[in-house]
Amino acid sequence: MLYGLAHGRITCDHIFNLLCSYGNVLKVKILLNKPGTAMAHLDSPQGSKNAIHHLHGHKLLGQTLELNYSRHTYIADYSQGGTLPDGSPCWKDYSQSRNNRFLTAEGTSKNRIVSPGKILHFYNAPPDSNSESLTEMFVKVGAQAPLGCKFFSQGSGSKSATGLLEWLDADQVLDAFVLGNHQTVYSQSGQAYTFKMAFSNNTSLEQQQQQMSVTTPT
Helix, strand or coil, rough: ECCCCCCCCCCCCHHHHHHHCCCCEEEECCCCCCCCEEEEEEEHHHHCCCCHHHCCEEECCCCCCCCCCCCCCCCCCCCCCCCCCCEECCCEEEECCCCCCCCHHHHHHHCCCCCCCCCCCCCCCCCCCHHHHHHHHHHCCCCCCCCCECCCCCCCCCCCEEEECCCHHHHHHHHHHHCCCCCEECCCCCCCEEEEEEEEECCCCHHHHHHHHCCCCC
């Protein structure tokens, strides 16, 4: 169960984005008769435990999140249910979503189970992305502009771009993560990319630069 959601601003896709770093999300239902409340079904007890441990008490869109276990064991099919203020459905099935991150052993091993901090790791951005284009995307979806952006060197011919983004605090990071994750962004040639992000253990872009200077051979 999720409580304290910003009523009228949160969709099922936003809740999927919120939880996907902690386990595979099967279904999400926003309760129309209880504003600010939603149910989410993850595919394992560990996924639910991870989400509660790392997200409970954080602020999302100015509201303090409360996460707890539900007495329900599943979310019933509600595909004929109502809609949210933005016109999107209040119930959604994500069991076949390719954006779930624990579908294979290889994918699972790459996930970092950490709490939101000041830094987000981004990947699968268009190879011709720059800090201005990423900032424009975040502002467009209603998030704060990042304070800094660092691209990792991928070499010539890279199929996508990856790097780090920094915000003022964990609250701004969580807003950006929920609003900007899995957005469709386009290269200059018009090719579509599903922009993805993950929480990072780094506390600043300067820390990452120092780590690289220590480990990079001279």
